[in-house]
Amino acid sequence: MTDLGIPTIPQQQHRDIGGGVGYAFNGQHFTIDPDADLDQVAATLHHPLSVIVQVTKRCNMDCGFCSEILQMPDPSLEQLATMQRSLDGVNRVFLSGGEPLFRKDFGDIVDIFHDGGHIVAVPTNAVYAKLHAPRMVGKVAYANVGLEGPRAITTRMRGDYDDIMAGVRAFQEHGIPLAMSAVVYRSSLTALPFTAQIGDVIGATKVKLILPLRKGNALGLPEHEFITQDEALAAFSRLEEKAAELQWSPALRMTTWTPENEGHMIVVEPNGTARAWPVYDAKDLWEDLGNVLEEPITEIWKRYRFKRNHLSKYVGRSIHTTAQGALTGKK
Template structure:
């Protein structure tokens, strides 16, 4: 129990998911033996390791990199329960948005998926004060978008202090934290501060993501997009700084290489499942089907990025440094 009397996340440390893949709760990541063959794992799986379920498209921020600028009605609880039934076999579900905590019934949304999947929540944390107590002990972690110090955060994302207040509410409820930061050329200099903030907050990891040219990011200046080579150099330098400063959070960097194409499966509020990002497709989406109408196992059969999916989620196609190393 926490000081507030809230339930904490169950003490489970690792779950065997079959096919040589497991999930480490303490590091919030999938793992597989180093000698495991990605193609073999992909052929063994009957469903994705992880999907992103957009429970809303609405958001109270207007991030300069946001790809999800189109709006559509929220799915009902009944529709979400139908989707949940059709997601049988999926290990982890991100209850995403938009900003998912804007839903007044978000606690009920979490209840639909908890117990059937490992549940994680990407959020800007602005509505965490409304929901943290109700979702504590039910989600594996909250992944908070966070681009570093106040000035940078305000320019790239939104209200630093409002998000930080939400982060404190999540902490007080005993919900584990991760941070994610979208990387521009103009934010490279603040990345060490982002990791330092994550270390102070006790976050388990910092995920660095390069923007994609969709939605609001179409308005970004060309010079804000760094190359894969520049991203790798930046990550190597940050890795050295992490060792020097003895920062604890794990580091992750996802660059948009051929090995990462289409690796995510995103389910929109209307049930449409899409591979993302598919570089030559309109809006970077590739339609896969609809999970209100058929099980994810059927969609998985015709999904053409299985190996990219597995490779990314078990850490083969991203740059990574483990927590505490």
């Protein structure tokens, strides 16, 4: 039972996707045989493992690192239903933004994709969680809350820490599993242990650390806020040591922008345009792939040129990670 007396719906623990790939619900990540050949497995896939659908570009915050500042009209529920049908066979769909919970009809959007058989995840700043959490119960595999760490750091980089934490409590009260994402500046490196500790306290399955990309608001960041690859690896190594010492429960993950991660994400904008992201030599880091309002994702996947990078990133081969619970003995 949740704190509100809502029955907790048992989560499926594992889904077999095929080709040696699976999805672990207890850690909210894709799995693969450690000896599997990525090129061979990628050649067997007919769909992406995961797709990001921007249900809106609007947001209630104005994060200094945000790449998605260009506005366009929200898709209608009918258009989103068409997108869902086009994405048939995709295992996980992120209902993203902008801020997805900014839409008053977000519960209806969740229904469309959950009923379509997708694993639904929601990246969010959590400010509107209290409004939407009741409709998300049993349908959203996890909410991924953006939170850079302590109050002063989060408020400076993203928005009001207390509003975000109120949303986190609303998700907890409804039994919705949590993960965390934190964008890393040079000036926030010292906060990373506190960020991981917050993830441990709220019961997050994972804490994902992401470096900003030079697009949108991030074009205005001082150059010294962008850390190098070597600095990122050193920071992650120190965090691993702290995790072992302090026995944090969440898996720690860091994505750095290397050739192995280029173009690994497929993002569907509100108008249905599917793009590979980030493509380093492309305008705005986007590479057009097609439109899911006009053709199915299977056709777009055929001409997608980052299949290996997509698979490698999502099964954890091209990111830095610690296993959830490995440091505490949890399973």
